Amino acid sequence: LKDTAANVPREKEFVVHLADEAIAEQMHRCGERFAADVSELDAVGFTALPSLRVKPPRIAEAPVAFECVLWETLETASRHIFIGKV
Known part of the structure; x- marks a missing residue:
């Protein structure tokens, strides 16, 4: 699992960011697999x-940051889906 998928169930909190065109490429690159450190x-x-x-934390450059508390987790064969209360 990527860090977010491991952290959300443990911490019960997460931030969802909306990207605009100015930061879209950087936001996409955040989905790459980086070493845990x-x-x-x-x-x-x-x-x-x-x-x-x-x-x-939230991303300063993102125009919108929804601060969420975990409400429900759905697990499928290919991913974990976190539903949060904003």
Whole structure:
């Protein structure tokens, strides 16, 4: 699992970002597989800022950041789907 899929069930909090055209390529690159000790945000040149209500940081460059508390997890054969309460 990527870091997010491992962190969400443990921490019960996450941030969902919306990307605009200006950051779309960087956001796409965050989905690449990096070593566990490498920050995806640092690797693609994003700035992490403290969130207002949850522990995980938000991306400063993203125009929208939904701070979420885990509500439900759906597991399929190919992925984990996290549903959060904003």
